[in-house]
Amino acid sequence: MKSIAFYISTAFLGASLLFGCDTIDNPYPELADKPALSDTQAMDSAEAAHDSILGPVTPVQKVLLEDYTGHTCGNCPGAALMAKDQQRQHGDRLVVVAVHAGYFAKYNKAPYTTNFTTPEGEEWATSFGVISNPNGMVNRAKGGTSNSVVQGVSNWPASIASQMSETPQVGMTLTTLYKPESRKVNIKVRSKYLSDLSGKYNLMVVITEDSIVNWQKNYGQAAGGDPAYPVGDVNYYVHPHAMRSVLTGTWGKPNKEAPKAGEVTEAYFSATLDPAWNARNCSVVAFIVDEASREVIQVEEVHLK
Numbered sequence: 001m002k003s004i005a006f007y008i009s010t011a012f013l014g015a016s017l018l019f020g021c022d023t024i025d026n027p028y029p030e031l032a033d034k035p036a037l038s039d040t041q042a043m044d045s046a047e048a049a050h051d052s053i054l055g056p057v058t059p060v061q062k063v064l065l066e067d068y069t070g071h072t073c074g075n076c077p078g079a080a081l082m083a084k085d086q087q088r089q090h091g092d093r094l095v096v097v098a099v100h101a102g103y104f105a106k107y108n109k110a111p112y113t114t115n116f117t118t119p120e121g122e123e124w125a126t127s128f129g130v131i132s133n134p135n136g137m138v139n140r141a142k143g144g145t146s147n148s149v150v151q152g153v154s155n156w157p158a159s160i161a162s163q164m165s166e167t168p169q170v171g172m173t174l175t176t177l178y179k180p181e182s183r184k185v186n187i188k189v190r191s192k193y194l195s196d197l198s199g200k201y202n203l204m205v206v207i208t209e210d211s212i213v214n215w216q217k218n219y220g221q222a223a224g225g226d227p228a229y230p231v232g233d234v235n236y237y238v239h240p241h242a243m244r245s246v247l248t249g250t251w252g253k254p255n256k257e258a259p260k261a262g263e264v265t266e267a268y269f270s271a272t273l274d275p276a277w278n279a280r281n282c283s284v285v286a287f288i289v290d291e292a293s294r295e296v297i298q299v300e301e302v303h304l305k
Helices: 015-019 037-054 076-093 119-128 153-164
Strands: 005-008 063-069 094-100 135-138 170-179 184-193 200-209 212-218 232-239 242-246 253-257 264-272 282-290 296-303
Touching (some): 037 184, 037 264, 063 076, 063 153, 063 296, 094 200, 119 242, 184 253, 184 282
Parallel strands (some): 063 094
Antiparallel strands (some): 063 135, 170 184, 184 264, 200 253, 200 282, 212 232
């Protein structure tokens, strides 16, 4: 087997701090998209080696920024710049997913014929009330001047900082095994609840692709465009972290109900990358959501290459 690499998140969870001697609950039945036993064992071994080398790590709160965008939205490049600036400030504690959805993401008129949308992204936009672009959600929590889940770009920095100040309730380890010859990615998500919680919690897993060169409408800088590109229809715009696929359905798969501090869950997934996607630019993003409020309580990201 050639060129198989393991990618393991380094922001959380040493074995002795979080996972030593814990009782592990796997809430998933056997599924067709579950990796082969040899692959799950390989990921388990890679995870254990990572924990052994890294040692104890204090869990930190990470934040998910969902940037709702579209390729015919001329001020959306400015929102992407804001997201990039926030990532420079916060590093890997901020995970950004660009969700192409709504009117400005339509792909039925040249030159905008590339489909960046997903059924799940469209359903999220409808359910959360994203009626225009650019807009976003920060951990799907209420915030900003309107105290709304959907927030304008100018509200993102303060909401991100506020969410990062929260005490983490879950620690996550995300491990992937990518096989270039088959373009198959196997995924393991291990979560440890750090406090007693009520309610039900679901796990979401998505695949994103970064640095996609394609058409994008761009306004002037004063109107929210990106000054690095000309005004108008740009055929060489570099689209960041576009959500390509959702592996867990629109609202996720059950992870834990009324978890107690110290309880651990493990989940495995398998997916084959679309031939049109550049694997070197793909990432896996996993996040835990409160089923009732749909608020994100923890997120993790790992790049495939």
